[in-house]
Amino acid sequence: MATKTAEKAETTESTESDESVGRLKGILKKAGIGVAVLAVIAGAAWWFVLKPAPPPEPGEILKLDAIQINLAEGHYLRLGLGLQMTSTAHELDGSKALDAAIDLFSGRELEYLQQNVRRAELKEKLMHRLEESYHGDVMEVYFTEFVTQ
Incomplete structure (x- = not known):
């Protein structure tokens, strides 16, 4: 019986560990997407707003x-x-x-x-x-x- 309890504890720990890794991967994906979106917005702002004007004629x-x-x-x-x-x-x-x-x-x-x-x-x-x-x-x-x- 002690063996079954130990196996359940290990299974529970590994399941919790897998869930933690899964949550961490999800957070990292969202953070990566957020950074990519910010980079696109910054690039668009530079292109349309901050881009230096051409020299005058x-x-x-x-x-x-x-x-x-x-x-x-x-x-x-x-x-x-x-x-x-x-x-x-x-x-x-x-x-x-x-x-x-x-x-x-x-x-x-x-x-x-x-x-x-x-x-x-x-x-x-x-x-x-x-x-x-x-x-x-x-x-x-x-x-x-x-x-x-």
């Missing part, structure tokens, strides 16, 4: 008249600008660009402006200011005139 170039800017030690800079507008930009006013250029170049040392690396840095800073001022309507800035004396 170039439009007209607004050429601004050259201006003279006072530099340090009695020197001056004659600077002409061209603003590459996006195709969606319409009739930009160049006064913001001229103001930014005057602010950026005024009082600079002549030797500083004669270095190509420094001139490129200033052009990049000017472009950053134009992006802020024109809210993305200007794609690029060109120096059409750059004469120092």
